[in-house]
Amino acid sequence: MKYTTLPNTEIKVSKICLGTMTFGEQNTEAEGHEQMDYALEQGVNFFDTAEMYSVPAREETYGSTERILGTWFKKTGRREEVVLASKIGGPNPNFAYMRDTTDFSAASIKYALDNSLQRLQTDYIDLYQLHWPERKTNYFGQRGFKVQEEDAWVDNIHAVLDTLGDFIKExxxxxxxLSNETPWGIMRFLEESKHHNLPRIKTVQNPYSLLNRLYETGSAEIGYRENVGLLAYSPMAFGVLSGKFLTGEKHPKARINLFPQYSRYNSAQCTEATKLYQEIARKNGLSLTELSLAFIEQQPFVTSTIIGATTMEQLKENIDTIQVSLSDEILKAIDEVQAIIPDPAP
Structure with a gap:
């Protein structure tokens, strides 16, 4: 395994992070425990979860993923070996079951954090992230920013950072x-921290893959110059970049088929780009999975790549890609595809 540190800290994290959002929906508790056992054995010491998981989010499974991590920590006693990341959900009328107000007020953060700690059976979280912005902006598949007159958000970033600072002190x-954040949002948080001596964000967890390189436009330079690391999620574009959907074979249990809200990964443009990337991989003796994950892992602005698997075979293949290195020629070929079919799955 390869390691780095969370930016501006001494916290050592693996370059591959175990994503857990399938635990409690597509994976049972026993399967989740098996994945965590194996990941840690392979040197993956960085686990990511969220209060709203498992996915797709619904009231019946709210908090199920954190509970599975919590029972694993209790069973194994290995909490201190893991850098644990979790997230508080933001405003969404569909998630009213999470708490009285799904915002980032002091009361809401306290409620969400305390309940996450209880489910996780721990007394601290190493990296606590705001899952998506309170304000109306472009995330979760929306390609560009659109002004929405009904956006009633009032800038409260100072208060949010102040509240988070209190929990750091505790x-x-x-x-x-941050997570699912825009360049403006990243800089706004950094600005407030700098001018008011408030806690500084260390990472942003955004989608990044061969089919979605929008992070490179604006956010990557911020990450590089401000030392904010990218935690790249959906690196396999909901499994599309495994190439398994190109064969014509039906995969009824695949996430992209189970959850139609993620149909952006299933467009004709995604299929065509995936075929071109698969051909690059084939010509260079690589699997499409190796090409897809190695591309991300080599980006200098990426702190860690969040992988998610529903089977042990997938998990093993994903972790093994840490040994793959792409040549300049391969990277050039990838950029040529990006120029023809840019970011088909935002």
Missing amino acids: GKIKQIG
Whole structure:
């Protein structure tokens, strides 16, 4: 395994992070425990979860993933070996069951954090992230920003950072990060921290894959110059970049088929781009999975790549890609496809 540190900290994390959002929906508790056992054995010491998981989010499974991590920590006693990341969900009328107000007020953060700690059976979270912005902006598949007149958001970033700082002082969280955030949002948080001596964000967890390189436009330069690391999620584009959907074979249990809200990964443009990337992989003696994950792992602005698997075979293949290195020629070929079919799955 390869390691780095969370930016501006001494917290050592693996370059591959275990994503867990399938635990409690597509994976049972026993399967989740098996994945965590194997990942840690392979040197993956970085696990990511969220209060709203498992996915797709629904009231019946709310908090199920954190509970599975919690029972694993209790069973194994290996909490101190893991850098644990979790997230608080933001405003969404569909998630009213999570708490009285799904915002980032002090009361809401306290409620969400305390309940996450209880489910996780731990007294601290290493990296606590805001899962998506409170304001109306472009995330979760929306390609560009659109002004929405009904956006009633009032800038409260100072108060949010101040509240998170209180929980850092209490020892309940160690570091903070953002998720599904825009360049403006990242810089706004950094600006407030700098001018008011408030806790500084260390990471941003955004989608990044061969089919979605939008992070490179604006956010990557911020990450590089401000030392904010990218935690790349959906690196396999919901399994599309495994190439398994190109064969014509039906995969009824695949996430892309189970959850129609992620249909952006299933467009004709995605299929065509995936075929071109698969051909690059074939010509260079690689699997499409190796090409897809190695591309991300080599980006200098990426702190860790979040992988998610529903089978042990997938997990093993994903972790093994840490040994793959892509040549300049391969990277050039990838860029040529990106120029023809740019970011088909935002």
